[in-house]
Amino acid sequence: MTEALQKELLARFRDSIDNLDAALINIVAERFRITKQVGEFKAEHNLPPADPDREKQQVERLRKLAADANLDPDFAEKLLSFIIEEVIRHHEQARK
Amino acid sequence: MTEALQKELLARFRDSIDNLDAALINIVAERFRITKQVGEFKAEHNLPPADPDREKQQVERLRKLAADANLDPDFAEKLLSFIIEEVIRHHEQARK
16 A cells, blocks of 8 residues: 555544544533533532432443443543543532 | 422433433544544554644644633543543554
């Protein structure tokens, strides 16, 4: 395979990755828009910022969705934890 | 506001979050499907698994997309780093 063809094939893969990353950012942005509203709602009604039962359900559901999509469930869980930690940090700031 | 109404409003927010999480998982799964192909392609043609220039461009682009979507660019960058680290780990495994 020529180097030019290698570069073209790599560029095609990268265009797909760039499109998926843009989708990812917009979904995460929308998720934060909603969790921000949840945070304000919880602060307003004196509800606790974290909800361990809900989080446990989310993790179980996400692991199943990941397995169905052939994504490592452990990685999916770590990714969700990473996002939820940021959400809780925002909720705690909203209560101050 | 009654407790029943509070619960209903919270349930509505959570349905949106669940839908977004399912979309997120599927996008990340598709991203891994492609980066797995990239990893195999790079291993096959003896190309280096990491590409610092490409990663720098991705980070700059993502930070701009995040800012446009009103998402904290620092968080978007951390999230992408988290995903890319996992991808590099996969690529290194593929070369073994």
